[in-house]
Amino acid sequence: MRNPLADKVVEIKPSGIRKFFDIVSEMEDVVSLGVGEPDFDTPWHIRDEGIYSLEKGRTFYSSNAGLKELRIEICNYIDRKLGVHYQYSDEVLITVGGSEAIDLALRVMLNPGEEVLIPQPCFVSYEPCTILAGGTPVIIELKEENKFRLTAEEVLNAVTDKTKVLVLPFPNNPTGAIMERKDLEAIAKVVEEKDIFVISDEIYSELFYHDDKYVSIVNMPGMKERTILINGFSKAYAMTGWRLGYACGPKEIMKQMTKVHQFAIMCAPTTSQYAAIEALKNGDEDVEEMRKEYNRRRRYLLHAFKEMGLPCFEPYGAFYVFPCIKQFGITSDEFATRLLEEEKVAVVPGTAFGDCGEGYLRISYAYSLENLKIAIGRLESFVKRLTKD
């Protein structure tokens, strides 16, 4: 029997996270700091709306682009948060999580051989989705000395005449880095000069702990017309399992994304869409409560790392910290594996998010303070032992 598989697919490396996941699931009593989703339940009033929509029998397909009311609420939300106005009728698409939006945007914008600039360390999906879409990923290795932010210089060094798209993953998973206004202004200039497009994955935009107001690349002059803004409900409203996200952008691009979405998915889950309307209408307070709680945990972790002598730059977004373990002279993989075996604490080695993640760990604070304390206690013992060796 011949080989049923497409070479392109087989060549894609499996997720570095998967390997760790497999080891961890075999062990008992592991305190896992490796999750990428909130520990909160979806706020009750949102769940209630979802349940209610099922009771009412709203179990049919929604329109391809998504429920009109939801698209309107999304546009209101973006207006409120960013002061940017999108047309609900042809500039918004509701997707199955931010993940589908990323995949669609890449598929729709890449001709074979065109290049996509991907700043790493970053979420695991951009590179494989680029390859599957027929594009060529070009990795930009971000530096801790720049607080893992993307600089205009780094973009200029990576741009070629084949560059089509720049992926901007901020606030960032796994580093927790954000981009301030001045950082985005610099990037915007280069993007416009080189006539490239931006996919801005802002799924963690609500988990923002900087004193200044949150700013997106679409706030920069000339950027709205060349950016696909991606966001969703997973992280802000603790709706990861509901699989709901959205993309906003110029109507020519959105039209094509909607077309592909129509063929591949039909529409995002209707129940989730109804719940999301409630989330946008009445969920602001819940989001703020969760954000405050994450912030308290963030401060606790940074303080704890300082006390144990583990250098970690201060992240202002998402719910991850990215401490540096280079001083111990072992690889991230080795550190994480030994930490797991000796102390039963699971963290994710930075290399799961790109080669330049070597020497770092991703530690999630989507856990109660009580659980964090237990984990930190064990991590501290481990670090003490390593320092002695």
Add this chain to the structure above:
Amino acid sequence: MREELLSVIEKNSRIDLKELAVILGVEEIDVVNELANLEKEGIICGYHTLINWEKISIEKVSALIEVRVTPQRGQGFDNIAERIYKYPEVDAVYLISGGYDLLVSLEGKSLKEVAQFVSDKLSTLDSVLSTATHFVLKKYKDHGTVISKKNEDEREKITP
């Protein structure tokens, strides 16, 4: 800072002050001073501990008693409420809307003791017209804490 401090300490009154300062992002001395102010102003009224006595086999019976009273001239319900809350076995006294006037929460060593309190001390008060005693059979959640079940983390252990 006040509101956030209060919401943290409401759930965890034993939190280490240094830790409290860290998670609020302020100096420890500011936390100490603010707490002192909050206590002085009567905003923080007390620090209590929630105990599941059943687990060490000490019998305690809780009851919620609805009390109907004739309000007194010039004082309304305040006097009668004070007479009731002065009893140490009374946990809480609320003035409520609806069919009854006061809701009294109390705890005793046994059913008999609670019933005796109601008949000897509560019903006999001058302004009390009638009472309705409801015994608490099981506490699921009290003061914001779930007593019966442990919270399970059902998430996948590692996700990207």
